[in-house]
Amino acid sequence: MGIKRKKVYEEIVDIIMTDIKSGEMKPGDRLPSITDMAKTYQVSSASVREALNSLRVMDIVEVKHGQGSFIKEKMPLGFEQNFEIITRSDIENLLELRKIIEVGSARAASQKAGKEGLRKIRAALDKMWAALENNDLGEQADYEFHISIAEATGNPLLVTLLEDVSETMIRTMKETRRIWLYEEQKSIQKIHNEHELIYEAIQAGDEEEVAKHMYNHLIGVEDVLLEHY
Incomplete structure:
Protein backbone atom coordinates (compact mmCIF):
# COMPACT_ATOMS: atom_id res chain seq x y z
CA MET A 1 0.00 0.00 0.00
CA GLY A 2 1.40 3.40 -0.96
CA ILE A 3 1.57 6.44 1.29
CA LYS A 4 -1.54 8.55 0.98
CA ARG A 5 -0.69 12.17 0.27
CA LYS A 6 -2.77 14.88 1.83
CA LYS A 7 -4.88 17.05 -0.41
CA VAL A 8 -4.02 20.74 -0.65
CA TYR A 9 -7.01 21.90 1.38
CA GLU A 10 -6.19 19.38 4.14
CA GLU A 11 -2.70 20.86 4.37
CA ILE A 12 -4.20 24.36 4.70
CA VAL A 13 -6.48 23.09 7.49
CA ASP A 14 -3.45 21.63 9.28
CA ILE A 15 -1.57 24.94 9.03
CA ILE A 16 -4.47 26.97 10.42
CA MET A 17 -5.13 24.51 13.26
CA THR A 18 -1.42 24.50 14.16
CA ASP A 19 -1.42 28.31 14.21
CA ILE A 20 -4.41 28.29 16.57
CA LYS A 21 -2.90 25.72 18.92
CA SER A 22 0.42 27.59 19.00
CA GLY A 23 -1.32 30.86 19.85
CA GLU A 24 -0.29 32.59 16.63
CA MET A 25 -4.00 32.83 15.80
CA LYS A 26 -6.43 33.39 18.66
CA PRO A 27 -10.16 32.83 19.15
CA GLY A 28 -12.06 35.75 17.63
CA ASP A 29 -9.30 36.62 15.14
CA ARG A 30 -10.39 37.44 11.61
CA LEU A 31 -8.83 35.28 8.93
CA PRO A 32 -7.28 36.93 5.86
CA SER A 33 -9.41 37.03 2.72
CA ILE A 34 -9.52 33.97 0.49
CA THR A 35 -7.44 35.83 -2.10
CA ASP A 36 -4.77 36.78 0.45
CA MET A 37 -4.63 33.27 1.85
CA ALA A 38 -4.28 31.82 -1.63
CA LYS A 39 -1.30 34.12 -2.27
CA THR A 40 0.28 33.35 1.12
CA TYR A 41 -0.01 29.58 0.73
CA GLN A 42 0.54 29.70 -3.04
CA VAL A 43 -2.56 27.64 -3.75
CA SER A 44 -5.82 28.18 -5.61
CA SER A 45 -8.75 30.08 -4.13
CA ALA A 46 -10.82 26.89 -4.51
CA SER A 47 -8.45 25.02 -2.16
CA VAL A 48 -8.69 27.81 0.43
CA ARG A 49 -12.48 27.82 0.16
CA GLU A 50 -12.58 24.04 0.63
CA ALA A 51 -10.33 24.34 3.70
CA LEU A 52 -12.62 26.99 5.22
CA ASN A 53 -15.66 24.79 4.57
CA SER A 54 -13.97 21.95 6.46
CA LEU A 55 -13.06 24.26 9.36
CA ARG A 56 -16.67 25.45 9.53
CA VAL A 57 -17.92 21.87 9.74
CA MET A 58 -15.41 21.21 12.54
CA ASP A 59 -16.85 24.23 14.40
CA ILE A 60 -13.49 26.05 14.41
CA VAL A 61 -14.28 28.83 11.94
CA GLU A 62 -17.45 30.84 11.52
CA VAL A 63 -18.51 33.10 8.66
CA LYS A 64 -20.03 36.46 9.52
CA HIS A 65 -22.03 37.89 6.66
CA GLY A 66 -20.31 40.85 5.09
CA GLN A 67 -17.34 40.63 7.48
CA GLY A 68 -15.42 37.48 6.59
CA SER A 69 -14.24 34.31 8.33
CA PHE A 70 -13.32 34.29 12.03
CA ILE A 71 -11.82 31.80 14.47
CA LYS A 72 -14.61 30.74 16.82
CA GLU A 73 -14.54 32.41 20.23
CA LYS A 74 -15.16 29.04 21.85
CA MET A 75 -13.32 26.01 20.52
CA PRO A 76 -15.24 22.70 20.30
CA LEU A 77 -14.68 20.00 22.90
CA GLY A 78 -11.68 17.83 22.14
CA PHE A 79 -9.92 20.50 20.10
CA GLU A 80 -6.54 19.03 20.97
CA GLN A 81 -7.53 15.79 19.30
CA ASN A 82 -7.18 15.20 15.58
CA PHE A 83 -10.32 16.11 13.66
CA GLU A 84 -11.72 14.05 10.85
CA ILE A 85 -12.23 16.26 7.82
CA ILE A 86 -15.49 15.72 5.96
CA THR A 87 -14.84 15.46 2.24
Whole structure:
Protein backbone atom coordinates (compact mmCIF):
# COMPACT_ATOMS: atom_id res chain seq x y z
CA MET A 1 0.00 0.00 0.00
CA GLY A 2 1.40 3.40 -0.96
CA ILE A 3 1.57 6.44 1.29
CA LYS A 4 -1.54 8.55 0.98
CA ARG A 5 -0.69 12.17 0.27
CA LYS A 6 -2.77 14.88 1.83
CA LYS A 7 -4.88 17.05 -0.41
CA VAL A 8 -4.02 20.74 -0.65
CA TYR A 9 -7.01 21.90 1.38
CA GLU A 10 -6.19 19.38 4.14
CA GLU A 11 -2.70 20.86 4.37
CA ILE A 12 -4.20 24.36 4.70
CA VAL A 13 -6.48 23.09 7.49
CA ASP A 14 -3.45 21.63 9.28
CA ILE A 15 -1.57 24.94 9.03
CA ILE A 16 -4.47 26.97 10.42
CA MET A 17 -5.13 24.51 13.26
CA THR A 18 -1.42 24.50 14.16
CA ASP A 19 -1.42 28.31 14.21
CA ILE A 20 -4.41 28.29 16.57
CA LYS A 21 -2.90 25.72 18.92
CA SER A 22 0.42 27.59 19.00
CA GLY A 23 -1.32 30.86 19.85
CA GLU A 24 -0.29 32.59 16.63
CA MET A 25 -4.00 32.83 15.80
CA LYS A 26 -6.43 33.39 18.66
CA PRO A 27 -10.16 32.83 19.15
CA GLY A 28 -12.06 35.75 17.63
CA ASP A 29 -9.30 36.62 15.14
CA ARG A 30 -10.39 37.44 11.61
CA LEU A 31 -8.83 35.28 8.93
CA PRO A 32 -7.28 36.93 5.86
CA SER A 33 -9.41 37.03 2.72
CA ILE A 34 -9.52 33.97 0.49
CA THR A 35 -7.44 35.83 -2.10
CA ASP A 36 -4.77 36.78 0.45
CA MET A 37 -4.63 33.27 1.85
CA ALA A 38 -4.28 31.82 -1.63
CA LYS A 39 -1.30 34.12 -2.27
CA THR A 40 0.28 33.35 1.12
CA TYR A 41 -0.01 29.58 0.73
CA GLN A 42 0.54 29.70 -3.04
CA VAL A 43 -2.56 27.64 -3.75
CA SER A 44 -5.82 28.18 -5.61
CA SER A 45 -8.75 30.08 -4.13
CA ALA A 46 -10.82 26.89 -4.51
CA SER A 47 -8.45 25.02 -2.16
CA VAL A 48 -8.69 27.81 0.43
CA ARG A 49 -12.48 27.82 0.16
CA GLU A 50 -12.58 24.04 0.63
CA ALA A 51 -10.33 24.34 3.70
CA LEU A 52 -12.62 26.99 5.22
CA ASN A 53 -15.66 24.79 4.57
CA SER A 54 -13.97 21.95 6.46
CA LEU A 55 -13.06 24.26 9.36
CA ARG A 56 -16.67 25.45 9.53
CA VAL A 57 -17.92 21.87 9.74
CA MET A 58 -15.41 21.21 12.54
CA ASP A 59 -16.85 24.23 14.40
CA ILE A 60 -13.49 26.05 14.41
CA VAL A 61 -14.28 28.83 11.94
CA GLU A 62 -17.45 30.84 11.52
CA VAL A 63 -18.51 33.10 8.66
CA LYS A 64 -20.03 36.46 9.52
CA HIS A 65 -22.03 37.89 6.66
CA GLY A 66 -20.31 40.85 5.09
CA GLN A 67 -17.34 40.63 7.48
CA GLY A 68 -15.42 37.48 6.59
CA SER A 69 -14.24 34.31 8.33
CA PHE A 70 -13.32 34.29 12.03
CA ILE A 71 -11.82 31.80 14.47
CA LYS A 72 -14.61 30.74 16.82
CA GLU A 73 -14.54 32.41 20.23
CA LYS A 74 -15.16 29.04 21.85
CA MET A 75 -13.32 26.01 20.52
CA PRO A 76 -15.24 22.70 20.30
CA LEU A 77 -14.68 20.00 22.90
CA GLY A 78 -11.68 17.83 22.14
CA PHE A 79 -9.92 20.50 20.10
CA GLU A 80 -6.54 19.03 20.97
CA GLN A 81 -7.53 15.79 19.30
CA ASN A 82 -7.18 15.20 15.58
CA PHE A 83 -10.32 16.11 13.66
CA GLU A 84 -11.72 14.05 10.85
CA ILE A 85 -12.23 16.26 7.82
CA ILE A 86 -15.49 15.72 5.96
CA THR A 87 -14.84 15.46 2.24
CA ARG A 88 -17.14 15.58 -0.78
CA SER A 89 -16.81 11.81 -1.05
CA ASP A 90 -17.87 11.43 2.62
CA ILE A 91 -20.99 13.50 1.93
CA GLU A 92 -21.89 11.50 -1.18
CA ASN A 93 -21.45 8.21 0.70
CA LEU A 94 -23.42 9.40 3.73
CA LEU A 95 -26.36 10.69 1.70
CA GLU A 96 -26.45 7.51 -0.39
CA LEU A 97 -26.63 5.52 2.85
CA ARG A 98 -29.30 7.81 4.29
CA LYS A 99 -31.46 7.54 1.17
CA ILE A 100 -31.29 3.74 1.29
CA ILE A 101 -32.00 3.47 5.03
CA GLU A 102 -34.26 6.41 5.79
CA VAL A 103 -36.69 6.13 2.91
CA GLY A 104 -37.32 2.53 3.95
CA SER A 105 -37.48 3.49 7.62
CA ALA A 106 -40.05 6.16 6.88
CA ARG A 107 -42.17 3.65 4.97
CA ALA A 108 -42.01 1.18 7.85
CA ALA A 109 -42.73 3.89 10.43
CA SER A 110 -45.87 4.92 8.55
CA GLN A 111 -47.21 1.40 9.12
CA LYS A 112 -45.78 0.60 12.55
CA ALA A 113 -45.51 3.84 14.55
CA GLY A 114 -47.74 3.76 17.59
CA LYS A 115 -48.81 6.68 19.76
CA GLU A 116 -45.46 6.82 21.57
CA GLY A 117 -43.51 6.69 18.30
CA LEU A 118 -45.56 9.52 16.83
CA ARG A 119 -45.18 11.51 20.06
CA LYS A 120 -41.37 11.28 19.85
CA ILE A 121 -41.28 12.31 16.21
CA ARG A 122 -43.60 15.24 16.94
CA ALA A 123 -41.52 16.29 19.96
CA ALA A 124 -38.34 16.39 17.86
CA LEU A 125 -40.15 18.40 15.20
CA ASP A 126 -41.40 20.87 17.81
CA LYS A 127 -37.80 21.27 19.07
CA MET A 128 -36.75 22.13 15.52
CA TRP A 129 -39.38 24.87 15.27
CA ALA A 130 -38.37 26.20 18.70
CA ALA A 131 -34.73 26.33 17.54
CA LEU A 132 -35.80 28.34 14.50
CA GLU A 133 -37.58 30.88 16.70
CA ASN A 134 -34.47 31.18 18.88
CA ASN A 135 -32.15 31.65 15.88
CA ASP A 136 -30.49 28.34 16.72
CA LEU A 137 -29.38 25.95 13.96
CA GLY A 138 -31.26 23.04 15.54
CA GLU A 139 -29.10 20.26 14.10
CA GLN A 140 -29.47 18.12 17.25
CA ALA A 141 -33.27 18.25 17.03
CA ASP A 142 -32.96 17.43 13.31
CA TYR A 143 -30.98 14.29 14.15
CA GLU A 144 -33.49 13.35 16.88
CA PHE A 145 -36.30 13.65 14.32
CA HIS A 146 -34.65 11.19 11.95
CA ILE A 147 -33.56 8.73 14.64
CA SER A 148 -37.05 8.79 16.17
CA ILE A 149 -38.48 7.67 12.81
CA ALA A 150 -36.10 4.70 12.84
CA GLU A 151 -37.12 3.94 16.45
CA ALA A 152 -40.80 4.08 15.45
CA THR A 153 -40.26 1.11 13.11
CA GLY A 154 -39.53 -1.12 16.10
CA ASN A 155 -36.42 -2.43 14.31
CA PRO A 156 -33.33 -1.88 16.52
CA LEU A 157 -30.96 -2.64 13.62
CA LEU A 158 -32.20 0.41 11.71
CA VAL A 159 -31.54 2.54 14.78
CA THR A 160 -28.05 1.08 15.17
CA LEU A 161 -27.20 1.78 11.53
CA LEU A 162 -28.08 5.47 11.94
CA GLU A 163 -26.34 5.72 15.31
CA ASP A 164 -23.16 4.40 13.71
CA VAL A 165 -23.04 7.48 11.45
CA SER A 166 -24.63 9.88 13.94
CA GLU A 167 -21.57 12.12 14.37
CA THR A 168 -21.19 12.69 10.63
CA MET A 169 -24.95 13.12 10.25
CA ILE A 170 -25.09 15.85 12.88
CA ARG A 171 -22.06 17.65 11.44
CA THR A 172 -23.53 17.65 7.92
CA MET A 173 -26.92 18.72 9.26
CA LYS A 174 -25.25 21.63 11.02
CA GLU A 175 -23.38 22.60 7.87
CA THR A 176 -26.53 22.39 5.73
CA ARG A 177 -28.36 24.70 8.12
CA ARG A 178 -25.45 27.14 8.27
CA ILE A 179 -25.36 27.38 4.49
CA TRP A 180 -29.11 27.92 4.26
CA LEU A 181 -29.15 30.41 7.14
CA TYR A 182 -26.25 32.30 5.58
CA GLU A 183 -27.95 32.47 2.19
CA GLU A 184 -31.61 32.91 3.07
CA GLN A 185 -33.66 32.57 6.24
CA LYS A 186 -36.59 31.19 4.24
CA SER A 187 -34.51 28.15 3.34
CA ILE A 188 -34.42 27.11 7.01
CA GLN A 189 -38.21 27.35 7.11
CA LYS A 190 -38.35 25.23 3.96
CA ILE A 191 -36.37 22.41 5.56
CA HIS A 192 -38.69 22.50 8.58
CA ASN A 193 -41.72 22.34 6.29
CA GLU A 194 -40.21 19.27 4.61
CA HIS A 195 -39.93 17.57 8.00
CA GLU A 196 -43.52 18.53 8.77
CA LEU A 197 -44.69 16.82 5.57
CA ILE A 198 -42.74 13.67 6.49
CA TYR A 199 -44.37 13.59 9.92
CA GLU A 200 -47.86 14.14 8.53
CA ALA A 201 -47.43 11.30 6.02
CA ILE A 202 -46.26 8.94 8.79
CA GLN A 203 -49.20 9.99 10.95
CA ALA A 204 -51.56 9.34 8.03
CA GLY A 205 -50.01 5.92 7.37
CA ASP A 206 -49.25 6.84 3.75
CA GLU A 207 -46.21 4.80 2.64
CA GLU A 208 -45.87 6.28 -0.82
CA GLU A 209 -46.26 9.87 0.33
CA VAL A 210 -43.74 9.57 3.16
CA ALA A 211 -41.22 7.83 0.87
CA LYS A 212 -41.55 10.68 -1.63
CA HIS A 213 -41.13 13.41 0.98
CA MET A 214 -38.16 11.74 2.68
CA TYR A 215 -36.37 11.11 -0.61
CA ASN A 216 -36.94 14.67 -1.86
CA HIS A 217 -35.73 16.06 1.47
CA LEU A 218 -32.48 14.07 1.35
CA ILE A 219 -31.90 14.98 -2.30
CA GLY A 220 -32.26 18.66 -1.35
CA VAL A 221 -29.74 18.29 1.49
CA GLU A 222 -27.31 16.53 -0.82
CA ASP A 223 -27.62 19.23 -3.49
CA VAL A 224 -26.95 22.04 -1.02
CA LEU A 225 -23.89 20.39 0.51
CA LEU A 226 -22.30 19.27 -2.75
CA GLU A 227 -22.76 22.73 -4.22
CA HIS A 228 -20.40 24.05 -1.51
CA TYR A 229 -17.84 21.23 -1.55
